[in-house]
Amino acid sequence: MQIEETPLLGRNDDPGRLTIDITVPYAEVKWAxxxxxxxxRQARDWVMPAPALTLPRRTNGSYRIRMQMTRMADLVVQDMYSEEVAGHCRWDDQVIAAFQLRGNSRLAVASQMNSVGAGLVCVTRSASTWDWEVGCGARLAMFALPASEIRFPRKQRSITAQQDSAAARMLLAHLRSxxxxxDDLSPAASWAARNAAVELLHGLLNDQVIDDAEFSASLARAAMELIDNRLLDRHLDxxxxxxxLFVSTRTLHRAFASQATSVMGYVRERRLDRAxxxxxxxxxxxxxVAARWHFTDSSHFIKAYKKRFGELPSALPRGTG
Incomplete structure (x- = not known):
């Protein structure tokens, strides 16, 4: 796959941007x-401490790291080039989306290791400490946003997808634009762009995870269990x-695509069973009974009942309470 080298962050004169460009000889004893x-010195205006880094042992050449970061609303978008290095840092309550434009990276969060090659995007949920390493000449485009904004499928901390998927291309194009x-946007326009980025990220996550048959089936089962316990809720939808369940309605509907009924079809069937x-x-x-189970009127209930059970309610032997 051909990896695009277009800079993520556009203009270099944006006053809301930080550029860090450091070169240190490998053989320098005091490299750290x-x-x-x-x-x-370079990041003083951002009050951003340096991560703990470990360089490979070499006697020749130099290590170089170059990062451009831009604050956009409450997101931080970053374009990074790095020679081979490992390290760890803290990103509490954050979701990190990393587009691997060149080279390879490894990221460990909560004992889960993810290896990401060129042409992939990895979206990872927050944890207190992140251990990571990048290969020689790696280039990544990343952005971080509050973890509360993103709904991950249950029991998953990270999702990897192809960058050439339509959802990934749209997200990266939006971030670049x-x-x-x-710097020219009003606060309202900036937040509108921010919200669009969040929705595009949700689209990327949903497109990726819903293709997992196991997740789709698990989500449908979890939804059915929830519905069974809330059938008397008038606002169940x-x-x-x-x-x-911390998913989008689109993801939920797609999970039910492999079932014999839709979401509201299942609600109606279970209400009829209880009725x-x-x-x-x-x-x-x-x-x-029709009113108790939220049918609009008795005639609507009778019609739905006959369609499901093949007989009228009046044909039932009645209880005495």
């Missing part, structure tokens, strides 16, 4: 001291189910 002091005009049980075991009237 030089790197950290130079980092602090936004970064290029960021796909949005409320999706919000409870049938009540008609057989209580003295409630058809109208009372």
């Amino acid at each position: 001291q030089i790197l950290h002091s130079e980092w602090e 936004w970064a290029d005009v960021n 796909p949005r409320s189910v999706a919000d409870f 049938r049980m009540e008609l057989m075991s209580t003295s409630l009237t058809v109208s009372e």
